[in-house]
Every structure is written in structure tokens, then in C-alpha cells.
Amino acid sequence: LLTVAGLTVEEVAAILAATDRLERMAAAERAKILAGRRIALLFYESSTRTRTSFELAAKSLGAMTTLVSDKSSSIEKGESLKDTGLTLRALGAECIVLRHANSGAPYLLAKTTGLPVLNAGDGMHEHPSQALLDLRTMLARLPGMSGRLVNAKTLEGVTVVITGDILHSRVARSNAMLLPRLGARVVLCGPPGLLPDDALGLGLDSKGGIEIERDFDKALKQAGSGGKAVVMMLRIQRERLAGLELDLGEYISRYQLDEERLMARAPEALVMHPGPMIRGLEIAGEVADGPNSAIEDQVRHGLGVRMALLVRALGAGGFESVTV
Numbered sequence: 516l517l518t519v520a521g522l523t524v525e526e527v528a529a530i531l532a533a534t535d536r537l538e539r540m541a542a543a544e545r546a547k548i549l550a551g552r553r554i555a556l557l558f559y560e561s562s563t564r565t566r567t568s569f570e571l572a573a574k575s576l577g578a579m580t581t582l583v584s585d586k587s588s589s590i591e592k593g594e595s596l597k598d599t600g601l602t603l604r605a606l607g608a609e610c611i612v613l614r615h616a617n618s619g620a621p622y623l624l625a626k627t628t629g630l631p632v633l634n635a636g637d638g639m640h641e642h643p644s645q646a647l648l649d650l651r652t653m654l655a656r657l658p659g660m661s662g663r664l665v666n667a668k669t670l671e672g673v674t675v676v677i678t679g680d681i682l683h684s685r686v687a688r689s690n691a692m693l694l695p696r697l698g699a700r701v702v703l704c705g706p707p708g709l710l711p712d713d714a715l716g717l718g719l720d721s722k723g724g725i726e727i728e729r730d731f732d733k734a735l736k737q738a739g740s741g742g743k744a745v746v747m748m749l750r751i752q753r754e755r756l757a758g759l760e761l762d763l764g765e766y767i768s769r770y771q772l773d774e775e776r777l778m779a780r781a782p783e784a785l786v787m788h789p790g791p792m793i794r795g796l797e798i799a800g801e802v803a804d805g806p807n808s809a810i811e812d813q814v815r816h817g818l819g820v821r822m823a824l825l826v827r828a829l830g831a832g833g834f835e836s837v838t839v
């Protein structure tokens with residue numbers, strides 16, 4: 516799984532169906548599916564949610580995991596991604612979950628090792644498992660969605676407003692690629708420095724149901740009421756800003772999702788955030804903890820979706836048997 520662009524809608528449906536089956540399965544049954552298989556978690560960037568949920572997902576399927584991080588391995592001594600991957604393969608890793616600061620690193624690792632690679636976030640490029648768990652959260656939380664078949668019309672009538680640091684966000688990019696293919700309208704919102712003038716500047720297809728609205732209040736209003744609105748807030752990625760100066764006071768006044776703004780513009784909207792969130796900056800604490808928030812649900816769904824992705828990556832008939 517390198518990109519959501521490589522997944523057909525049918526494959527997305529199969530992944531979510533497998534997620535349902537795996538979550539309902541008795542723990543003892545689930546632990547046989549990847550019993551004895553070896554999965555390496557290779558993390559060149561910090562992570563709490565993605566790393567922990569891939570690790571717990573692998574263990575609950577019976578697999579053995581090993582974590583290699585850039586801070587405590589021979590990567591610190593200058594070993595290349597290729598040689599690190601070949602070393603993990605020589606040690607018996609059958610699959611590698613990779614987070615890397617460079618866009619495209621998972622492609623290189625897959626090519627050089629020949630192993631299945633799960634992209635756990637590559638630079639400013641993609642975060643496919645996050646988009647899949649976000650989709651599952653929407654299906655679980657939006658009214659009338661539960662149990663819906665996943666197809667090109669599943670999210671018809673749903674508007675997803677993604678707000679904040681779009682430019683540096685692999686989460687925004689994967690969601691903006693995936694959600695319109697299921698019928699959603701995606702509105703990107705942020706100041707010029709964090710959101711280029713047109714969607715093509717993000718490497719996205721401008722014909723694909725993606726719009727830009729710089730005024731957050733207008734974007735929220737467009738998402739509207741009626742329970743079909745999602746507002747996804749993003750952290751400003753200071754580590755990738757590269758000299759861009761932001762007036763945080765102005766940013767907060769124009770783009771922070773607080774209770775007053777939410778209640779005035781889109782009181783029924785589902786509030787999402789991939790995390791980590793900076794309370795008091797892009798999102799107010801009362802909204803993050805409020806009844807509209809699906810932020811903890813997103814984390815929970817990450818476990819099930821990543822179980823399905825690991826079974827899919829390691830094949831051995833397991834994926835087919837959990838999707839039928």
C-alpha cells in the first residue's frame with residue numbers, strides 16, 4: 516500500500532469489509548491469521564498513533580514485530596534506506612511498515628527489497644492508511660451511513676472541509692484523492708502560504724470534486740447542516756514550514772475551530788483531526804472534547820483498518836478468507 520491512488524473502489528470496499536470481519540472475530544481466532552509472520556516497523560519520523568496501531572494490529576493477528584527507528588539504529592551512523600531494508604529482509608522481515616520524511620521513500624523500499632511495503636506517511640506525499648481509517652470513521656459516525664456498501668456513490672451529499680496546513684499534509688492529500696472517488700465533495704481551506712491557489716498545485720486532479728475556499732466561515736457554511744458535513748482540522752507542520760512566517764494570532768482568529776464558530780456555521784458537523792493536535796491553535800479544547808468530535812474514534816478505527824491492511828499485505832489467503 517503505497518498510495519490510495521493505487522486502490523480501486525472495490526479494493527477499498529474489500530479492506531473495510533475485512534476490517535469489520537477482523538474486529539468481530541474472537542481474539543484467539545484472529546491471533547492465528549498471521550501467527551509467526553514477521554513484520555518490521557521502520558520509522559524515520561516520530562509517530563504515536565500510526566506506529567502503535569500498526570504494532571498492536573500486527574500482534575493481535577499473531578505476528579512478530581520489530582521496531583527500527585532512526586534515533587536508535589545504524590541509520591544514525593549513515594546506513595541508507597536501501598541497506599536498512601535489505602538488512603531487515605535478511606533477518607526474515609516479510610513486510611515493512613515505513614514512515615519517512617522523503618516523499619516516495621516507500622516506492623524505493625518496495626523496489627529494492629521486493630517486500631510488501633505499507634506507507635505509514637511519506638513526507639508531504641501520502642498517508643493512505645490514515646485516509647482509510649478516516650473514511651471508516653465517517654461511515655461509522657455520519658447519520659445513515661452505517662452498513663452502506665462502499666461504492667462510487669457512498670459519500671454523495673457529504674461535504675468534507677479540510678482546514679489548515681494543506682500544503683504540507685499527506686493526510687489532506689490522501690483524503691482529497693480518496694473521498695471524491697466515493698462521491699464526496701472536498702473543500703480545502705487555509706491561508707495562501709499553507710494552501711496553493713489551485714488544487715493542481717498539490718498534485719491533485721482539479722476535476723476530482725475538490726474546491727478551494729479560503730474563508731473558513733464560508734467553508735463551514737457551505738458544508739452546511741443536515742448531518743452530512745465533516746470538518747477535518749490539520750496541525751501546522753512547523754517541522755516542514757522552511758522559513759514561512761505565520762502570524763499565529765491572525766491564524767487563530769481566521770482558522771481555529773472553536774465552539775462559537777462551529778455552532779454558528781455547522782452545528783451538526785462531524786469534527787475530525789488526524790492528530791497530533793495542538794489544542795488552542797487549530798482547534799479549541801472544547802471542540803476536541805465535544806459531542807461532534809470523532810477524534811478518538813479515528814484512533815480506534817486505525818487499529819482495525821491496519822489489521823486488514825497487514826493481512827492484505829501478507830496475503831497467504833488470509834485476506835480473501837476475511838473478506839468473503
Ligand code: CP
Pocket residue numbers: 561562563564565566636645789790791
Ligand atoms: N495521524 C498520525 O499519523 O499520527 P502519528 O504521527 O502520531 O502517527
